Amino acid sequence: MASSTVLQRIQIEALAENLTTQQRSTLTRMATALAEAERPVVIARPSAARGEAGMLLRELTSRLGIEPVVTECPRGLSDLKYAEIIKRYPESDCALVIGPADFSVGFLNENAIATAGRVLLIDDDGDPEPSRKPNLSVAAPVGMSLVHLIERLPGSTSIESTWAAQWPIEALANGSTSSEPLELHPLQIAAAIHEALQPEDIVILDGGEFCQWIRLGLRDIPNRVFWNGKLGAIGGAIPMAIGVGAAGHEGRVIVVLGDGSAGYHLSEFETASRYGLPFTAIVGNDARWAAEWHQQLARYGNDRAFETTLLPARYDRAAAGFGGAGMHVTDAIALAYSLSASLPAAQPTLINVPVLPIRSPAVLV
Known part of the structure; x- marks a missing residue:
């Protein structure tokens, strides 16, 4: 890990001490919910997947046995990169959304995500109000929140092996890519x-x-x-x-x-x-x-x-x-x-x- 990255992480961990008592309490409950989940999914806004926040995000999801879904596509729930995972969003028993509850997560609609499960939301000031009330929600800086979640996550989790098998994302299977003369697919x-x-x-x-x-x-x-x-x-x-x-x-x-x-x-x-x-x-x-x-x-x-x-x-x-x-x-x-x-x-x-x-x-x- 580069020295600048180490310094940035130390700074984030120090700043995490500034979380309020209420924020800490909510994040601790979120960590417990994630550890208990058999079919967890973590969906993050693009800024949460970059830099030190991105490293923390991947550390959290690795501990859970999954990988994050990054909402970087204008096609929302039709994002082909994560197509197979998105189709199974409704089956999730615990969905952590780090970002706005917008079109990219179906506005948290029960038909789109965690139909019978829990929804956890970490958003920011100015993000829209979700149309579905999350089970737990907190407005807090992403880096600080991820540090706290990682620290409070128990050593063992409950993920189903068939659910974990969705990751890593596989290469696209070879299909029909026929071209025309002078035009490529x-x-x-x-x-x-x-x-x-x-x-x-x-x-x-x-x-x-x-x-x-x-x-x-x-x-x-x-x-x-x-x-x-x-x-x-x-x-x-x-x-x-x-x-x-x-x-x-x-x-x-x-x-x-x-x-x-x-x-x-x-x-x-x-x-x-x-x-x-x-x-x-x-x-x-x-x-x-x-x-x-x-x-x-x-x-x-x-x-x-x-x-x-x-x-x-x-x-x-x-x-x-x-x-x-x-x-x-x-x-x-x-x-x-x-x-x-x-x-x-x-x-x-x-x-x-x-x-x-x-x-x-x-x-x-």
Whole structure:
């Protein structure tokens, strides 16, 4: 553990002494409830899964024999990364929610989570009032709360072996990923990235329909993944990659984005080139605002799509014009070769990949 992390943990443990008597009492009861649970689930807001709080979160869930579910997807309960676990939320006999009781946890509705079980809520000032009254709730800083839970958790727990078997999340089973001439299936791109990944690589995802497939295909990787968040804002991946490099990250950076997302900050390839901040960006190019296009087709019919298509633009050429490198590939073999060539390169690279305009796999849930 790095010295800065050790210092941060010591600081959090010291601050935990500032919890009020009422907060301590509630958290102690929560620890007891978690230890007694046979089918526990811990669901955490993204900020609770980062930094020292994230390490504490993983320590807590490891003691329980599970892993945390992080509510980082704008599709809420249709998040394909945790699909099998989310389907079993109602069976949980004790659900600890660390974050707001919003759409990502079905507003704590009995049909969505812990139908006949207990709900424990650790939220913060300003978070919405839950529509279902939790069995135990406390508004307290996440790090302090996790320290107290870990300290009060008994040495043995009661988890069912069949429930614990849901973790770790398994790689996606090989299914049909047929492509068309000159167009790849998004899962073929995910497979190529999966094969190329090294432990220190950071992956940044930015997009709607296309990146939902990529997230599904990469759901089992241990690497750090930055995502466009539970509110679904797109367009920030290229600046984020520059930020990762500027912050001194020593590993490689892989950016995956749709062509709609690419249009927001493509010119920042000039910034990355000027400052010598390399990354590899893969643009899944289906020549449309896919989320809106699919919604229009579903609601109004195939002849009613309006202003949601784009040109099959050559984003690779644009990136090269801004001082980076550009590649255009139309098959899986060429993609694997392009990744192997671009990832060790000393300049930012964009790989333009025509992809099938298929709907997000979230509709399959």
